[in-house]
Amino acid sequence: MSNLVKVAVTGAAGQIGYALLFRLASGEAFGPDTRVALHLLEIPPALKAVEGVVMELNDCAFPLLDNIVITDDANVAFDGVNWALLVGAKPRGKGMERGDLIRENGPIFTTQGKALSKAASDLNVLVVGNPANTNALIAANNADGVPIERFHAMTRLDQNRAYAQLAEKAGVTVNDVSNVTIWGNHSATQYPDAENAKINGKPAYDVIGHHDWLRSEFITTVQKRGAAIIAARGLSSAASAANGAIDHVKSMVNKTPEGHWFSAAVPSDGSYGIAEGIIFSYPVTSDGQGNYSIVQGLSLSDWAKEKIAVTEAELRDERETVADLLK
Numbered sequence: 001m002s003n004l005v006k007v008a009v010t011g012a013a014g015q016i017g018y019a020l021l022f023r024l025a026s027g028e029a030f031g032p033d034t035r036v037a038l039h040l041l042e043i044p045p046a047l048k049a050v051e052g053v054v055m056e057l058n059d060c061a062f063p064l065l066d067n068i069v070i071t072d073d074a075n076v077a078f079d080g081v082n083w084a085l086l087v088g089a090k091p092r093g094k095g096m097e098r099g100d101l102i103r104e105n106g107p108i109f110t111t112q113g114k115a116l117s118k119a120a121s122d123l124n125v126l127v128v129g130n131p132a133n134t135n136a137l138i139a140a141n142n143a144d145g146v147p148i149e150r151f152h153a154m155t156r157l158d159q160n161r162a163y164a165q166l167a168e169k170a171g172v173t174v175n176d177v178s179n180v181t182i183w184g185n186h187s188a189t190q191y192p193d194a195e196n197a198k199i200n201g202k203p204a205y206d207v208i209g210h211h212d213w214l215r216s217e218f219i220t221t222v223q224k225r226g227a228a229i230i231a232a233r234g235l236s237s238a239a240s241a242a243n244g245a246i247d248h249v250k251s252m253v254n255k256t257p258e259g260h261w262f263s264a265a266v267p268s269d270g271s272y273g274i275a276e277g278i279i280f281s282y283p284v285t286s287d288g289q290g291n292y293s294i295v296q297g298l299s300l301s302d303w304a305k306e307k308i309a310v311t312e313a314e315l316r317d318e319r320e321t322v323a324d325l326l327k
């Protein structure tokens, strides 16, 4: 057992961090033959809490857990890491608009982006902290020497939510659902695509006859699921968000089965007419060797194209809002 993967997690004392670290340390993301070193980044007031989490990680006696680094210095946290999971960010405060949140959190990602230049040459970055797509754009633009395609933002939780909704409606399990795509921004403008989805290999639109539901409630339920969870739990999604991050990593490090894909926000190369450079959620496949491709040639109805245009416009606006943070 000689493989070692170094994984940085920011916001390690937060609720997603607490749900994520134990699963990383157990070997779930990188497999049973890979040891995991954890580099935990937090702001100084939260370092004590991270120490407590580390005590618990040690108390699990995970056979695959190598060393753990705790720090408030991004240069230390990202030194030599193969993966950086950027979870830490400030939550949206009362009365705060999305634009305010973008301005508030943007500077975190300029600093962390610069420090990512110290990472390993095979670095991959997954941004979870909101607004995830634009934070990933900021980090990518500030990370000298790291190819832009290594920066992803998480839409896997949204995809998983869409799988669950389709499975429930069709009276099947999530194992019977495939090829669901989240297009665009991890926000309420995202477009969860059931037109290309399959249930037991058949088009979801053939299996679920209730097309009004597919075009309305299905979409709004997925778009607003985060808010529904806050309303019910009093706290934002945490275990399911950590699960989305684990799923994202697993999908990226393993070869995608033929005919399947998963959703991830990656730098647009212009596919499907989307503005180049914005971090846009697409259907992607991985070759399991560190490379992914955007799935080409999916058919999109005019109605779907309109939805996609809305979420693209939001991401272009967000890019304008942080133009001074981009190089």
Ligand code: NAX
Pocket: 010, 011, 012, 013, 014, 015, 016, 017, 041, 042, 043, 046, 087, 088, 089, 090, 091, 108, 127, 128, 129, 130, 131, 132, 154, 155, 157, 158, 186, 226, 236, 237, 238, 241, 244
């Ligand atoms: P918490 O507030 O519980 O934890 C955030 C942690 O980040 C805190 O411990 C804080 O001290 C730390 N932090 C803040 N600034 C930092 C910095 N500069 N460097 C390192 N650490 C820093 O939030 P949590 O519920 O864990 O959520 C974390 C982020 O995920 C939020 O931005 C949240 O909006 C976002 N989410 C993203 C989701 C997605 O699907 N992409 C879904 C879940 C979640 O809403």
